[in-house]
Amino acid sequence: MKHKLVMPGDQLSTSEELLPGDGTFEENGIIRATRIGTYVVNEKHRTAEVKPASSTPVLLKKDDVVIAKVTNAKPTMIIVDVVHVTGKNRSISGDTDATIHVKEIAQGFIKDASTEYKAEDYIRAKVIQVKPSVQLETRERNFGAIKALCSKCRHPLIKKSNGLECENCGNKEHRRIADDYGNLDIEHL
Ligand SMILES: [Zn+2]
Numbered sequence: 001m002k003h004k005l006v007m008p009g010d011q012l013s014t015s016e017e018l019l020p021g022d023g024t025f026e027e028n029g030i031i032r033a034t035r036i037g038t039y040v041v042n043e044k045h046r047t048a049e050v051k052p053a054s055s056t057p058v059l060l061k062k063d064d065v066v067i068a069k070v071t072n073a074k075p076t077m078i079i080v081d082v083v084h085v086t087g088k089n090r091s092i093s094g095d096t097d098a099t100i101h102v103k104e105i106a107q108g109f110i111k112d113a114s115t116e117y118k119a120e121d122y123i124r125a126k127v128i129q130v131k132p133s134v135q136l137e138t139r140e141r142n143f144g145a146i147k148a149l150c151s152k153c154r155h156p157l158i159k160k161s162n163g164l165e166c167e168n169c170g171n172k173e174h175r176r177i178a179d180d181y182g183n184l185d186i187e188h189l
Contacts (some may be wrong), residue, residue, distance in 0.1 A: 005036070005037075005038065006033040006036070006037060006038070006039045006050055007033065007036055007122055007147055008032075008033055008034055008035055008036065009032055009033065010032060010033045010039075011030050011031070011032055012024060012031045012032060012033055012039055012048045012050070013030075013031045013041075013048045014029055014030060014031065015029045015030070015031060016029070018031060018041065018046055018047055018048040019045070019046055019047045019048070020047065020048060021042055021045065021047030021048055021049040022047075022049045022050070023035050023037060023049055023050030023051070023052060024047075024048050024049065024050055031048045033050045034050070035050055035052055036052075036067070036083050036084055037050040037051045037052045038050065038051045058085050058092055058093065059092075059093055059094055060082065060085065060092060060094070060096075060098075060127055060130050060134055061127065061130065062127055062128065062129065062130060063126060063127060064085050064086070064126070064127040065085070065086040065087070065124065065125070065126050065127075065143075066082045066083075066084060066085050066086065066098075066124070066125055066126075066127060066136065067082075067083055067084040067086070067122060067123070067124055067125075067146070068080035068081060068082045068083060068098060068122070068123055068125055068136065069081050069083055069120065069121070069122055069123075070117050070118060070119050070120060070121040070122075070123065071119060072119060073113060073114035073117055073118050073119055074113060074114055075102070075112045075113060075114055076101070076102050076113060077099045077100060077101050077102060077113055078099065078100040078105070078113050078114075078116075078117045079097070079098075079099055080097075080098050080099070080100065080123065080125075080136065081096050081097060081098075082096040082097075082098050082134065082136075083096070083122075086124075095133075095134065096134075097133075097134065098125075098127075098133070098134035098135060098136050099133065099134070099135055099136070100113070100117075100125060100135070100136045100137065100138060101113075101135065104128065104135070104136070104137035104138065104139060105117075105137075105138055105139070105176055106138070106139055106176055107139050110176075115174065116174075116175060116176040117145060117175060117176065118148065118151060118175070120148075120149055121145045121147065121148045121149075121175065122145065122146050122147040122148075123138060123143070123144060123145050123146060123178075124138070124142065124143050124144065124146050124178050125137060125138045125143050126138075126140070126143060138176065138178075141178070141179045142178055142179055142180065143178055144175070144176045144177045144178040144179075144181070145175040145176060145177045145178060145181060146177075146178050146180070146181055146182075147181075147182070148164065148173070148175050148177075150166035150168065150169060150171050150173065151171070151173065152166070152169055152171050153166060153168050153169045153171070155167055155168035155169070156182075157173055157175075158182060159177065159181045159182045164177070164181075
């Protein structure tokens with residue numbers, strides 16, 4: 001069985017099947033993740049748990065591949081919070097604020113960065129600068145949004161042949177997505 005990467009808010013199980021354990025909460029009978037990590041079922045206690053990154057801090061370095069959550073989308077830049085460094089199962093020390101300039105989003109010309117990523121999206125990106133501020137890029141195919149929510153009803157957007165579509169209300173939205181959008185394995189963290 002592959003361990004699936006889960007994000008805060010992801011549905012893990014139901015309160016009929018399991019109890020909410022460490023790193024989860026229960027709401028209306030659904031158990032959801034409170035943090036990014038690996039979903040595991042504790043068979044002994046019948047609890048759903050999300051294993052966090054360990055507590056050893058890691059400093060961001062140039063060329064690190066990171067997972068970041070978008071906090072603000074502006075025409076000229078995307079502001080994000082770096083939540084994870086790929087291949088380093090550790091928390092991040094120091095400043096986790098970072099930006100992606102509109103020119104660093106894709107290979108082609110992007111006029112307005114806020115059409116490509118929206119607040120609350122999770123994206124995979126590469127660190128291109130750490131000082132004086134952390135800057136990221138998403139120009140390669142495996143970079144871009146890896147999870148995004150419908151702007152109308154906040155349900156997950158599912159990848160379709162012609163773009164992203166809300167599984168709940170059918171709303172269609174655009175993002176610059178990573179080539180494995182919606183199909184993440186923990187190995188690719
Ligand atoms: Zn929707």
